[in-house]
Amino acid sequence: MALSPLNQRRWRNFKANRRAWWSLWIFSVLFGLSLCAELIANDKPLLVSHKGELYTPFLTFYPETAFGGDFQTEAAYRDPEVQCLIVAQGSDACWDDPEGILAQAQAGSVEGQPIKPGWMLWAPIPYSYNTINDIGGAAPSAPDARHWLGTDDTARDVLARVIYGFRLSVSFALIVTVLTSLIGIAAGAVQGYFGGWVDLIFQRVIEIWGATPSLYIIIIVAAIWQMNFWLLVGLMVLFGWTTLIGVVRAEFLRARNFEYVRAARALGVADRVIMFRHVLPNAMVATLTMLPFLITGAIGTLAMLDFLGFGLPASAPSLGELTQQAKQNLQAPWLAFAAFATFSVMLSLLVFIFEGVRDAFDPRKTFK
Amino acid sequence: MTLLSVENLHIRFRQEGRLIHAVKGVSFDVNRGETVAIVGESGSGKSVTALSTVRLLADNAEVSGQVLWQGRDMATAAEPELRRVRGNDISFIFQEPMTSLNPLHTIEKQLAESLSLHQGLTGAAARARIVELLTKVGIRDPESRLGAYPHELSGGQRQRVMIAMALANGPDLLIADEPTTALDVTIQAQILDLLADLKREEGLSMLFITHDLGIVRRIADRVCVMKDGEIVEQGPAAAIFADPQHPYTQRLLAAEPKGRPDPLPAEAPEMLATEGLQVWFPIRTGLLRKVTGHVKAVNGADLSVRAGETLGIVGESGSGKTTLALAILRLIASQGKIRLQGREIQQISGRHLRPLRRDMQIVFQDPFGSLSPRMTVEEIVGEGLDVHGLDPGRNRRDMVADILTEVGLDPGMMGRYPHEFSGGQRQRIAIARAMILRPRLVVLDEPTSALDMTVQVQIVELLRSLQRKYGLAYLFISHDLRVVRALAHQVIVMRNGDIVESGSQVFADPREDYTRRLLTAAFGGSEFA
Numbered sequence: 001m002a003l004s005p006l007n008q009r010r011w012r013n014f015k016a017n018r019r020a021w022w023s024l025w026i027f028s029v030l031f032g033l034s035l036c037a038e039l040i041a042n043d044k045p046l047l048v049s050h051k052g053e054l055y056t057p058f059l060t061f062y063p064e065t066a067f068g069g070d071f072q073t074e075a076a077y078r079d080p081e082v083q084c085l086i087v088a089q090g091s092d093a094c095w096d097d098p099e100g101i102l103a104q105a106q107a108g109s110v111e112g113q114p115i116k117p118g119w120m121l122w123a124p125i126p127y128s129y130n131t132i133n134d135i136g137g138a139a140p141s142a143p144d145a146r147h148w149l150g151t152d153d154t155a156r157d158v159l160a161r162v163i164y165g166f167r168l169s170v171s172f173a174l175i176v177t178v179l180t181s182l183i184g185i186a187a188g189a190v191q192g193y194f195g196g197w198v199d200l201i202f203q204r205v206i207e208i209w210g211a212t213p214s215l216y217i218i219i220i221v222a223a224i225w226q227m228n229f230w231l232l233v234g235l236m237v238l239f240g241w242t243t244l245i246g247v248v249r250a251e252f253l254r255a256r257n258f259e260y261v262r263a264a265r266a267l268g269v270a271d272r273v274i275m276f277r278h279v280l281p282n283a284m285v286a287t288l289t290m291l292p293f294l295i296t297g298a299i300g301t302l303a304m305l306d307f308l309g310f311g312l313p314a315s316a317p318s319l320g321e322l323t324q325q326a327k328q329n330l331q332a333p334w335l336a337f338a339a340f341a342t343f344s345v346m347l348s349l350l351v352f353i354f355e356g357v358r359d360a361f362d363p364r365k366t367f368k
Numbered sequence: 369m370t371l372l373s374v375e376n377l378h379i380r381f382r383q384e385g386r387l388i389h390a391v392k393g394v395s396f397d398v399n400r401g402e403t404v405a406i407v408g409e410s411g412s413g414k415s416v417t418a419l420s421t422v423r424l425l426a427d428n429a430e431v432s433g434q435v436l437w438q439g440r441d442m443a444t445a446a447e448p449e450l451r452r453v454r455g456n457d458i459s460f461i462f463q464e465p466m467t468s469l470n471p472l473h474t475i476e477k478q479l480a481e482s483l484s485l486h487q488g489l490t491g492a493a494a495r496a497r498i499v500e501l502l503t504k505v506g507i508r509d510p511e512s513r514l515g516a517y518p519h520e521l522s523g524g525q526r527q528r529v530m531i532a533m534a535l536a537n538g539p540d541l542l543i544a545d546e547p548t549t550a551l552d553v554t555i556q557a558q559i560l561d562l563l564a565d566l567k568r569e570e571g572l573s574m575l576f577i578t579h580d581l582g583i584v585r586r587i588a589d590r591v592c593v594m595k596d597g598e599i600v601e602q603g604p605a606a607a608i609f610a611d612p613q614h615p616y617t618q619r620l621l622a623a624e625p626k627g628r629p630d631p632l633p634a635e636a637p638e639m640l641a642t643e644g645l646q647v648w649f650p651i652r653t654g655l656l657r658k659v660t661g662h663v664k665a666v667n668g669a670d671l672s673v674r675a676g677e678t679l680g681i682v683g684e685s686g687s688g689k690t691t692l693a694l695a696i697l698r699l700i701a702s703q704g705k706i707r708l709q710g711r712e713i714q715q716i717s718g719r720h721l722r723p724l725r726r727d728m729q730i731v732f733q734d735p736f737g738s739l740s741p742r743m744t745v746e747e748i749v750g751e752g753l754d755v756h757g758l759d760p761g762r763n764r765r766d767m768v769a770d771i772l773t774e775v776g777l778d779p780g781m782m783g784r785y786p787h788e789f790s791g792g793q794r795q796r797i798a799i800a801r802a803m804i805l806r807p808r809l810v811v812l813d814e815p816t817s818a819l820d821m822t823v824q825v826q827i828v829e830l831l832r833s834l835q836r837k838y839g840l841a842y843l844f845i846s847h848d849l850r851v852v853r854a855l856a857h858q859v860i861v862m863r864n865g866d867i868v869e870s871g872s873q874v875f876a877d878p879r880e881d882y883t884r885r886l887l888t889a890a891f892g893g894s895e896f897a
Binding site: 258259260262263264265266267268269270277278281282 | 694697699721722723725726728729730732733734737738739740741742743751752754755756798801805
């Protein structure tokens, strides 16, 4: 799709803003990486070779019996016995001395018999966000060679949780923003374009709706149902869709008397088409100015709810929950540092990017 | 004695890494008690030149050359000295009196501010001076107007207040940037008379910026003609009008809509007629929003246009011209009969109205506002085809290309966006958008007012040739009586929503007093007979 000259100019202006341009790159790389979090931090191997066959445990369920074990449950790949079974091609001797047999098998023979050893490929961080690690001491434990950012108060790896938490926060914010924008723009467009009674009634409805104490509703809902990602998205959209209406409505009120809108009406173009083709593109600049507030607001709200304990369940990789743990474990400052650094990097990058976007869309701004 | 001397002035604007050379080596002088006019079309750099004299340009401007005010170089002057010169010695009047006055302050407060700032006058002394100033600029009963806010004054009164503000500190030079362009012709004439009187009484010098040669002829002692950032010709006004040397000056002087409408065949069928058409906006007051009166925007308009005929609608701003047109096109609600090709259309609603839109189209005044900035020319012109269907056996692109050729545009440019075109080209695009549906009736709402004179002439020619070719009926709305005279068979004169006078004799033999006043203001007395 070719960009119109106007958009080309905006793209040039955006690129001219070095800070926004680099922020976009860094953020894209970070978010891209976090989207592949399963390949980076996982407590299951990415690839296993056993008896000449390849397995992909991080995608597929394999019972322990597939590797010569006893249980029908999923193989516990982090147990030394299971690791031994995989590498030593299912040798029974693994049950007695897993470490010894594992070492022998890797050298090429088990109890004198030469074998072709199997192997396991692990992710760079061999823990997932909900892996409870055996750290041989009291949790939370300080950063060390195994856990680069330490562990939290249930001995889960903080780095893994930060990676998954980043993905969760950003995805949550993006989904909520897209949904609230769609609803808000549509509602604002209808009000602004038709004006009169439609506008009057809709505005009163929104005022009443906006006066609802949303936090209490969320607490009540959380008491009735087990909170999950999509329920929280739904609740956020339910109380967030009014944010954009004011701006979009104002733009439509202004634009509906423009001469090109009149010209389109004189041509007999349908209202729906006029709204989408003629008015909406002009209302987008004002909308874009509001978007960064929506996104950072959604991230903040999610963190707040998690911090207060009304958000996602405790097992979810939540930055808000990490912050709360940091507050409760002041003797473990690595928790606070990790949460603070993640939030500040994430929010700063987003703010820089949207600052650049807004400037690029500003027709009056001149660039040197 | 030379008050202001501009020597080899260059102004460049930095924009997206490029330098735009707006003014290229301009030199001129303004002597004491003299009126110098800078004339040029839009974009010729005339306003920028004037603003640069006291360094009022935006930050991205680079100015070089010399600007001497009474022998002092303004280009190197310190900011305090500049401020003193700006308020005391050089005053400005701008084009738009509504936006030049602060809407939240009374007239007295705005005038007093400048008096206390530059002369230290406060209290009763300031008040006396303000009343004196307002009297001088011809505001009747000034004491009672002191507490008025800008929106309570008419356009002409606002411009008078602006002039009073400009005169408050007894300036030596008044820079007037298109001070009458936004005003109606009769008001325009009054303001020009006022400025001429002030110049005589106060020995004021004036630098007058305008695109209107009629005004220049009336008030200027010397004229500088600007084109593309250069002064192509300057000299005494009388000499320039009598014997223009530069081809551009000659073209400007010759640019006046000429000719008269083609005679109409007697059997031409009626295209549109209205009977007792009225648009009243209710005035509601009180808690229960009871209707206590009406703003009569259009009051009982009867008119009729035949195929191939142009009906000119003239009147000052606020007289209801545009409202009448919008009502005829059924774009706003109205009462009364509207007959299009013999068919009553007032009662037709919604979906059934859409096919009729093909027969009646509109071209608006502002070629910048009437084209959606985010659509290509092809999308804009072809939009009507999406609604009303293509001609059989033709594709959309070909039809758009044909109509663009017809209005004098290169069809190769159909992929471009409106901002890449000049004002005249945009107006051609707007005309193409209306014409592609092959309408029978076209409403032209001030189609030439926003255009430069030379372009106006071309658009008038285009409209005339389209009318001849397709037998179009035009409703031509304008406050510019010269253009109306060149195009219209019949004229109706509107005032405050009423039709004052109508018929084909309006120019030759005006019957109403008001019409006569309009014509005098527009043609300067003798010319119209």
